[in-house]
Amino acid sequence: MELVNTDVAYKFIREKILSGVYSAGMPLASKNLSKEIGVSRTPVRDALRQLEADGLVIIKPRIGASVKSMDLKEFKDLCGLRQALETYAAGLAAHNRTESELEEIHGALEAMRVIVEKMLKTANDKELLGDLAREDVRFHLAIINVAKNDLIKKEIMRLSLINRVVSNPPKGKSTETLANRRTVLESHQEIFDAIASKNVAAAKNAMERHQQKNLEKVILMMGVKERSKFHSELGIAVKG
Amino acid sequence: MELVNTDVAYKFIREKILSGVYSAGMPLASKNLSKEIGVSRTPVRDALRQLEADGLVIIKPRIGASVKSMDLKEFKDLCGLRQALETYAAGLAAHNRTESELEEIHGALEAMRVIVEKMLKTANDKELLGDLAREDVRFHLAIINVAKNDLIKKEIMRLSLINRVVSNPPKGKSTETLANRRTVLESHQEIFDAIASKNVAAAKNAMERHQQKNLEKVILMMGVKERSKFHSELGIAVKG
DNA sequence: AGGTATTTTTGTGTATACATGATGGCCGAT
DNA sequence: ATCGGCCATCATGTATACACAAAAATACCT
Numbered sequence: 176m177e178l179v180n181t182d183v184a185y186k187f188i189r190e191k192i193l194s195g196v197y198s199a200g201m202p203l204a205s206k207n208l209s210k211e212i213g214v215s216r217t218p219v220r221d222a223l224r225q226l227e228a229d230g231l232v233i234i235k236p237r238i239g240a241s242v243k244s245m246d247l248k249e250f251k252d253l254c255g256l257r258q259a260l261e262t263y264a265a266g267l268a269a270h271n272r273t274e275s276e277l278e279e280i281h282g283a284l285e286a287m288r289v290i291v292e293k294m295l296k297t298a299n300d301k302e303l304l305g306d307l308a309r310e311d312v313r314f315h316l317a318i319i320n321v322a323k324n325d326l327i328k329k330e331i332m333r334l335s336l337i338n339r340v341v342s343n344p345p346k347g348k349s350t351e352t353l354a355n356r357r358t359v360l361e362s363h364q365e366i367f368d369a370i371a372s373k374n375v376a377a378a379k380n381a382m383e384r385h386q387q388k389n390l391e392k393v394i395l396m397m398g399v400k401e402r403s404k405f406h407s408e409l410g411i412a413v414k415g
Numbered sequence: 416m417e418l419v420n421t422d423v424a425y426k427f428i429r430e431k432i433l434s435g436v437y438s439a440g441m442p443l444a445s446k447n448l449s450k451e452i453g454v455s456r457t458p459v460r461d462a463l464r465q466l467e468a469d470g471l472v473i474i475k476p477r478i479g480a481s482v483k484s485m486d487l488k489e490f491k492d493l494c495g496l497r498q499a500l501e502t503y504a505a506g507l508a509a510h511n512r513t514e515s516e517l518e519e520i521h522g523a524l525e526a527m528r529v530i531v532e533k534m535l536k537t538a539n540d541k542e543l544l545g546d547l548a549r550e551d552v553r554f555h556l557a558i559i560n561v562a563k564n565d566l567i568k569k570e571i572m573r574l575s576l577i578n579r580v581v582s583n584p585p586k587g588k589s590t591e592t593l594a595n596r597r598t599v600l601e602s603h604q605e606i607f608d609a610i611a612s613k614n615v616a617a618a619k620n621a622m623e624r625h626q627q628k629n630l631e632k633v634i635l636m637m638g639v640k641e642r643s644k645f646h647s648e649l650g651i652a653v654k655g
Numbered sequence: 656a657g658g659t660a661t662t663t664t665t666g667t668g669t670a671t672a673c674a675t676g677a678t679g680g681c682c683g684a685t
Numbered sequence: 686a687t688c689g690g691c692c693a694t695c696a697t698g699t700a701t702a703c704a705c706a707a708a709a710a711t712a713c714c715t
Contacts, residue, residue, distance in 0.1 A: 177476040177706090179668065206696065215670045216697090217457070224461060228468030236417040237676060237697065252566040255503070259567065263499030326492040327499065330570075417676090419698065446666060455700045456667090477667060477706060 180214045184222035187212050192231050192242055193339055199244035203232065230337050245341060250397070251390070253341075257334045258386035260327050261315065265382035267322035269370045276321045277371055283314035284367050291356050307356070314363055318370070318382075341397075355392065362388065420454045424462035427452050432471050432482055433579055439484035443472065470577050485581060490637070491630070493581075497574045498626035500567050501555065505622035507562035509610045516561045517611055523554035524607050531596050547596070554603055558610070558622075581637075595632065602628065 188208065191197045203223060209216045223240045226232035234240045245253070272280075287310040294303055312335070319328050362385040369377035428448065431437045443463065449456045463480045466472035474480045485493070512520075527550040534543055552575070559568045602625040609617035 179476050181668080182476075204696070217669055217671090220698090221460070221464060221668095224464040225468070228465070236419050236422075239677095239697065249565070252564045255507070255564045256500075256566045256570065259499050259503030260496075262503070263495070267495070324492045324495045325489070326496045330496065421698080444666070457699055457701090460668095461698095479667065 180218040181221040181225075184208070184212050184214055184218045185225055188219075188222055188226060189229075189231065189336075192226070193336065195340075197242050199242050199340070201242045203240040203242065205240070229333055231340065243337075243340075247394075247397070250341060251394070253334060253337060254386070254390040254393070257331065257338070258383060258390070260331050260334070261319075261386055262379050262383045264319050264322035264324065264327055264331070265366060265370065265378040266375045267324060268318045269373050269375045269378035271323055272321050272370055272373070276317075280314065280317040280321065280367055280370065283310055283317050284363050286310045287314065287363065288360055291360055294356070311359070318366070321370075358388065359385075420458040421461040421465075424448070424452050424454055424458045425465050428459075428462055428466060429469075429471065429576075432466070433576065435580075437482050439482050439580070441482045443480040443482065445479070469573055471580065482580075483577075487634075487637070490581060491634070493574060493577060494626070494630040494633070497571065497578070498623060498630070500571050500574070501559075501626055502619050502623045504559050504562035504564065504567055504571070505606060505610065505618040506615045507564060508558045509613055509615045509618035511563055512561050512610055512613070516557075520554065520557040520561065520607055520610060523550055523557050524603050526550045527554065527603065528600055531593075531600055534593060534596070551599070558606070561610075598628065599625075 188197070188203070197203065205216045205219045205223065209219045212219065223232055223234060227234050227240070231243055232240050233243045268276075268280075287307065290303055290307045290310060294307075297303070319331055322328070362381065365381040366378060366385060369381050428437070428443070437443065445456045445459045445463065449459045452459065463472055463474060467474050467480070471483055472480050473483045508516075508520075527547065530543055530547045530550060534547075537543070555571075559571055562568070602621065605621040606618060606625060609621050
């Protein structure tokens with residue numbers, strides 16, 4: 176695969192957005208970017224167009240590009256979309272799964288359990304939190320892979336990126352309780368069991384409930400964040 | 416809303432693809448396009464990037480753009496994605512619907528019924544077919560609107576475009592029987608009833624079955640088309 | 656004659672120049 | 686003093702020129 180400057184610019188800007196260096200609402204002037212990246216404006220514009228398609232950037236004619244910001248409605252819609260896709264994927268996974276594929280899902284589930292139990296003992300969450308998040312996505316990713324629908328996978332991956340941006344700003348500070356993590360684990364267990372027993376309807380139900388809980392959790396979290404940052408309209412990820 | 420050349424190029428190319436003038440696999444040289452449209456290559460490239468995001472075009476570095484072509488697997492995945500979204504939307508619609516919104520869905524349903532009954536009498540399908548298709552999308556669109564999730568709506572609209580391209584080439588010749596149309600009508604009735612009675616689970620089930628039937632129908636249709644066009648690799652919408 | 660190497664040509668990717676429309680400050684009028 | 690219009694500045698949209706890679710055509714060798 177040939178690598179062109181457009182890709183360089185794309186990865187550069189995307190990384191900055193995902194890491195929160197470019198925060199929501201921030202204008203992305205093609206001139207500045209081209210100087211910063213070291214390429215001309217043309218590939219930068221190309222990259223911005225791709226990022227717009229990803230839903231990370233918004234481009235208004237004659238105004239320019241800026242990092243996408245969301246209101247609460249849009250965020251809820253996003254979660255709904257994701258719920259629809261992951262739920263469907265869980266159903267497919269329950270239908271398609273082979274033994275070895277089940278193995279991988281189970282591996283992610285157990286890895287999460289181990290981490291949560293470690294957390295009960297040590298108060299030091301710092302890196303465990305990262306591990307937990309990693310295993311969480313591994314679990315969901317495993318299911319999506321087993322579903323074997325490449326378009327749905329692609330779409331969910333796209334949504335994940337947007338989610339990452341939205342939940343990013345508050346310095347990664349976790350408002351989750353241990354009880355919450357326990358609940359997540361239980362949800363995952365339910366999902367796994369349904370997939371293991373090839374029960375399509377149960378898998379869908381379990382995943383739908385899981386996603387619903389997640390939505391409610393994040394909404395709550397965002398509500399809190401919102402109040403605390405109400406004065407600075409710019410630089411927040413979600414307003415409304 | 417300001418209108419720029421990029422939009423002109425986008426609409427131009429998109430229209431040609433949707434109408435089948437640019438058929439699947441056909442290379443889209445930016446130079447030719449720019450001459451044909453009467454703008455420079457820059458906005459054409461922009462437009463092609465957008466069309467790539469829409470899933471209508473594929474761009475390979477150093478090679479160029481071409482109209483996207485699909486294999487059977489990808490098409491099935493597409494239908495799955497659509498099934499997931501429309502099913503979810505039906506559930507939302509059943510939950511959210513107001514009386515007046517229900518009215519609109521019902522209107523589309525009855526309009527379709529009238530057309531199908533007209534078809535029973537007159538053999539002249541020519542324009543009735545167009546009307547039927549129009550009312551069909553109106554029905555689905557009404558449900559999606561009632562679901563009130565803008566992202567899901569946007570995504571379904573995108574998929575509809577791709578579908579249109581895929582099912583387009585065979586001169587609009589309908590392989591559907593009247594019995595088929597009856598079945599579609601019954602499915603719609605079921606979906607409507609579920610939404611009317613605010614039964615979320617039933618609405619989802621009805622829509623899922625409806626989409627499933629549609630997939631099977633189109634797969635069959637495509638299988639036939641495929642065999643008949645096997646020799647000409649280029650210019651077919653779906654290969655495999 | 657067939658296949659391969661080489662040249663030619665075409666088209667992409669990129670940089671850059673230019674024009675138009677937007678943004679922000681300044682000045683005058685009320 | 687504040688509001689509204691005018692002007693300067695700047696960034697965007699667009700066109701175009703250039704370099705290099707890929708494809709096509711031609712010539713060459715076996």
